[in-house]
Amino acid sequence: MRIIQYNDIVEQVSILCQEANVELGEDVMNAFQQALQTEKSETGRVVIEQLMENAEVAVKEYMPMCQDTGTAVFIVEMGQECLIAGGTLTDAINEGVREGYEAGHLRHSIVKDPLGRKNTGDNTPAIVHIEYVAGDSLTLHMTAKGGGAENMSDLKMLKPSDGLEGIKQYILDVVKVAGPNACPPLVVGIGIGGNFERCAYLAKKSLFRPIGERHREAEVADLEEDLMAEINRLGIGPQGMGGSTTALDVKIEVEACHIASLPVAVNLNCHASRHKQVVL
Ligand code: SF4
Structure with a gap:
């Protein structure tokens, strides 16, 4: 022992x-940098630049x-x-x-x-x-x-017959309803399976995976990429000002569930996607 x-x-x-609270992770800064290259809206690019500047000032001044x-x-x-x-x-x-x-x-x-x-x-x-x-x-x-993004998160017990299309539609609806209120660009954490409380935990857990790291199973990784593309076609954009960067990433965790159930939880995270770890 x-x-x-x-x-x-x-x-x-x-x-x-x-x-x-002070140092935004390299994964988020890299995602901002990448979004600057792909964002179609000029306003969207200006907002991303402001978010990057904000993150740099936070480190320099050692402020949240x-x-x-x-x-x-x-x-x-x-x-x-x-x-x-x-x-x-x-x-x-x-x-x-x-x-x-x-x-x-x-x-x-x-x-x-x-x-x-x-x-x-x-x-x-x-x-x-x-x-x-x-x-x-x-x-x-x-x-x-952050409380703003947490408030716009959601959970639904879908029917197994809703299938993949039902899951996707539900997730897109949650992001649409959130609009600017979750402080996009978002990291969209999704839990599929488990039961009522477990799928909420899965959604939260998915947010701890660094931006850009795909799920270990190819099928889930593909779904992450599909959803990311569809979310970014919604046009909400950085800070809800319009644009093609509504999400910096989509993360999914899946687990076994009851034959009669298809729980899905969507835990939204804002652009201040702050996660750190330490090993003792
Ligand atoms: S950026 Fe995140 S932490 Fe800041 S107000 Fe928005 S939701 Fe809250």
Whole structure:
């Protein structure tokens, strides 16, 4: 058994929160660069340039790239052969979020209960998903998930007879309804299969895959590319100002499901597609 100290997790989570909010990943910057070459609308190109400039200024000034510093969402791959000493994993993550959002002067965006709406004052609690894997390491994947794009996300229990065409139409409808409200250009995360709660998780998980990385199965990878082309024909464009870059990427995760079900979840991410990871 390998022992991982509680305080080491706190420290790494604090760094992840600050870096994620300030440094837009290379995958997103490369996607912007590529979109500049393919965007048909002049206004769309200007908006992309502004988004790139915004991301560069954020790094230079070490300030968050967007006022919405998001919900801190973690997917943890926990090795079966590691133990955490000094406290629980969830407590360590929340402590790290508390410290990171304070040290980075990041907006506190979480309310204690959805009806009373009182801010928790430290951006906790984080949303933590744990997957157990072989080995003795602990991998923390973190995203600072913006509220605007999350609000335009959707889930539907389709009928198996709706088939592939029904799935595509539903996804296009979600993106159309979102329009400018999800701060495009988007990363469109899709979960197909599982059950009601599992397909929402699959959609979220898909967003952690870097932009440009296709699904490992050819059939799913082809569907990602087809949907990307169709979404980019909708004309919503960067920041909803019109153009051919509505999505920077489409990500799909699929899983087994019940014979009577065809769950599909669409988790939209804005252009501030902030994800970082660390291995302990
Ligand atoms: S959805 Fe994204 S870009 Fe829009 S305000 Fe929220 S974090 Fe910022």
